[in-house]
Amino acid sequence: MGNRRGIIYEAIARLDQRMVPGQSRFAAKASARQAGEHFWTFSTQTIHSHRTRQAYQQHVLHFINWTREIYGINRLSNVDAQAEELATAYLTQRVIDQKSAYTVQAERAALRLFFQQQDLADTVAIPPRKREQIHRSRGVTKQDRHFQPDHWQSTIAFLRACGLRREEAGAP
Incomplete structure (x- = not known):
């Protein structure tokens, strides 16, 4: 057995680094507003909620497994180097597979946080979300x-x- 960490282990370790339980997102937004920042959406580029972590981990691991299966990539550093291309291809495939617009949007948000790139996969056209399409x-x-x-x-x-x-x- 080797000493090299697997891609899944590395991905979970990165998500662990993004987790900041106990820190207030509300306080971070308030301090940003006091500093004069104006924004429509706000992200601290961290995860504050355990449910968000659970959902994002599911999306990220599905993406990682997809890259291993389709492209044979077994190192997170290789995925990082091609993050834009891989994320765009993955999300485009999810749209083609007619996944829910809510699911594709959540996957893109998870990948943006994981790779720390706010404009990751901007070229993917996510279908409009409609309340009538919610079945749950x-x-x-x-x-x-x-x-x-x-x-x-x-x-x-x-x-x-x-x-x-x-x-x-x-x-x-």
């Missing part, structure tokens, strides 16, 4: 078995008009 959590759920819609018509009309789910309308 729009159907009947287990909690609906005992729900009497006739008793809640005004509330249902309000929630549909706002696009909210029942649990989103509840008190915090």
